[in-house]
Amino acid sequence: MKVVEAEIKKEEKKVTASLSFPLLGYILKRVMIFIPTLIIISIATFTIMSNAPGDPAETLLNQKAGDGQATDKMATDKAYREIRRQLGLDKPIFYISVSSLGACDTLNYIDKAEHREMLARMSDRYGNWDKISHYYDAGMALDKAILFAPRDSSTTLPLVQLRNSSAIILRSWQDVVIDSSLAEITRLSALPNFNSLKAPLDQFIAARADMKANPTKWKTLVPTIHWNGFGNQYHKWLFGDAPWFGEPGMEQTGGFIRGEFGKSYFNKRPVKSMIWERIGWTLLISFFAILITYLVSIPLGIFSALRKDTPTDQFLTTFLYILYSLPSFWIGTMLIFFLCGGDYLNFFPPTFMGDVTWDDGFFAKIGDLAYHMILPVFVATYGSFAYMSRQMRGGMLSILRTDYIRTAKAKGLPQNKVVWKHALRNSLLPVITIFASILPALVSGSIILEFIFTIPGMGSMGFAAVVQKDYPTVLTVTMFSAILTLTGYLVSDILYAVVDPRISYSKK
């Protein structure tokens, strides 16, 4: 695949090259494209993440609103609201929002995710937001009345039932469910002690009847665009809400472009420090992977180019192809299985982190690191031999066909000198420039690699974050890998342009 893709890329390049600008202009143009692309990626990921299921505020609060004392519940609700405000979840998601005339555009002010869902469903069904908000207010009033209803030993059980029913009412939109819960409340509120519930209950029933009697369904079919201003979640995430100059306030953050990536929902640590702890491992392994790929593939490529179409060449190609097709998670599993303790051989450590520290001496630590890195780096590398050596072989072959090589041969230079002195230099150029384009594969592969070898890198962090629905971390890792990849493409394209003067970037 990759071999073919590279060919396509070349072809695409030829076309763009003939249309575009002189070198500097070309670089400038590429950089200019880089920024909007990143912005679009950030918008896309941000939108995806904000629509994800689950309630981050509740995860952070780490407890459910229980049915303890009324004051407890009030305190929990207050803390919950506070967290939502801190995270900025009470704000609209983006600068503009598209909704319908029937829907409410400030729904994010409502605290509970369940209530928001219920209200959204209701307004989708009836389309009369003013009536629905009355209904919700009446429901909340009923809930509050139940919360403050007189407590004594005889009313404990009915109170629990009442609270459950009112909670169900506030999060349901199906008529059947609401009807049955309402019947329960009506039944229980007839008990003595619960006289205080009469009035709110009647109001609630009236509000519900009013909402159901006056639907304006047509309003849900009228699209509206709403401008939310700068006080939205995306703006806060990207630019932060701290002043650009001067001391930031207590709860203010700098935003993504100022290097503040928010706090993890899972362990409440700043994502920034988590990233810096882990990105090193990923980059270290990628660095060695790229280095070894080059060290192995370039000689292999030259070797098979010089023996083009011989059995050796065909064997090598097939062998590398098989290597390329071996899924890395299979090989990784097998290596751990058969070479790292377990029931078979015990050559290598099964986990990544050794127990040697820097205090045990510099060389001891380096040796230990190398020992632990052999298998991961091997698994990260072996697949790319095929691609790189193929590129090298192709480059070498096309150079060997050129006139100047024929001249060199004709004037009697020995084959060795022709290949190593004249051909090698030029054939290396394209191969060197594509180093950047294998970076994305490495980042993507790092998820699997780090999962298998339990490496504390960015890939495993991203994977864990997805599993734990820790969206700030997911967002940051996605952005980082996108930035890394885009930079890779950018550097590769610019190198390609700088290194190969035959490509004309000027207008014809």
Place this chain on the structure above:
Amino acid sequence: MSKKEKIVKSDQSFWAYVKRQFRKKRTAVISMYIATFIGLVALLAPFLANEKPLVCKYEGKVYFPVFREFAVGLGIADFPHEFSNKKWSELHYDFVVFPPVPYSPLNQDPKNVHSVGPFAEQDVPSRQFKHWFGTDELGRDVLSGLIHGARIAFTVGIVSMTIASLLGILLGALAGYFGDENLKISRIRFFINVLFFFFAFFFAFQARSYALADAMEASIPSALWQLLISLLIFIGIMGIGNLLVIPFKYIPMFKKEVSVPVDIIISRMIEILNSIPTLFLILSILAIIKKPNIYYIMVIIGLTGWTSIARYIRAELLRIRNLEYIEASHSLGFSGMRILFRHALPNALSSTLIAIAFGIASAILTESSLSFLGFGSGDTVTWGVLLSSARQSPQAWWLAIFPGFAIFITVTVFNLIGDGLTDALDPRLKQ
């Protein structure tokens, strides 16, 4: 003999040529056979590995339980109650023919739990019930899992590549053929299309978002049905918009043409999708689905995997649009769309086969990596799930080797087919 050869030689149609070229490459041909074999296994999986007998005579009546299973699945039949609450293998039949592997993939054999190996002593009633490839921790038959895994793998490959090719061919063709300057439409059509796109999106998806979400939670067919309704609304509104354009076209101010930079838009989309590492992109999309299952994975792989096909088609059309016969059809006065879809695209289509073959390989690989990571497969047994179970049973080499080998063979075979197709279809890329 020589006469036959002559006939073959004289057949100069494009596909005959491609076939001949493809046959020249032995590895590709062998791969084709292997792929067909795996495909057949996938197709016949319920008949090859099933706890139910193919034919049986029980209490004087003859049943075809495997066939009946399909009818039950469709809801038009039911299993007789004497079969319920009993294990199929333990019934006393008058006469019975079991499938070659008498286990279903989720069937737990309580006598062979904790990963019994293929060579270890197994507690089975007869040789027929032997677990040829061993069992996993829960006592599920590995061979049966492999056979049904082939089915999943092929479904993943086919479904995701169908989605990817539809998207990729359409977008790639538009980008490649029209470029940035050649798609000229009248101002009013441009304006109306943008406006109606907004309306169509609103009415088809936003206003129906709860209907769609509820259907997706309910079942796959209802989700597809609701999605179809949404798509019809979308197409309908866009159609109405384009009909509205007609009367305006007589006003000169609206008639003036603008060019739509399709190439820039589509190339940026490709770049954006490519810049997020595939596995991570899919993982983050999966994270927002409440209950991910294998079908979501297929759709997501399809929706993210169209870029390579689009690039293929784009590159191909960049070449084709400069050919003389396209110029000829221009001079005959055909419209741009007609030339693209009737004349240019068919010539580019053959080369998408290459991208599709490679795409199937990578879709299978992606799916098995995802299920290896424990993501999204639900309780389906896939090759990746089997392979990941090896991590929990450190002595069970059969769990590490067989599923991985199945993935490896399938992926390699499709890559080699792609390679063969490249040589056969696109000699320019060969050198």
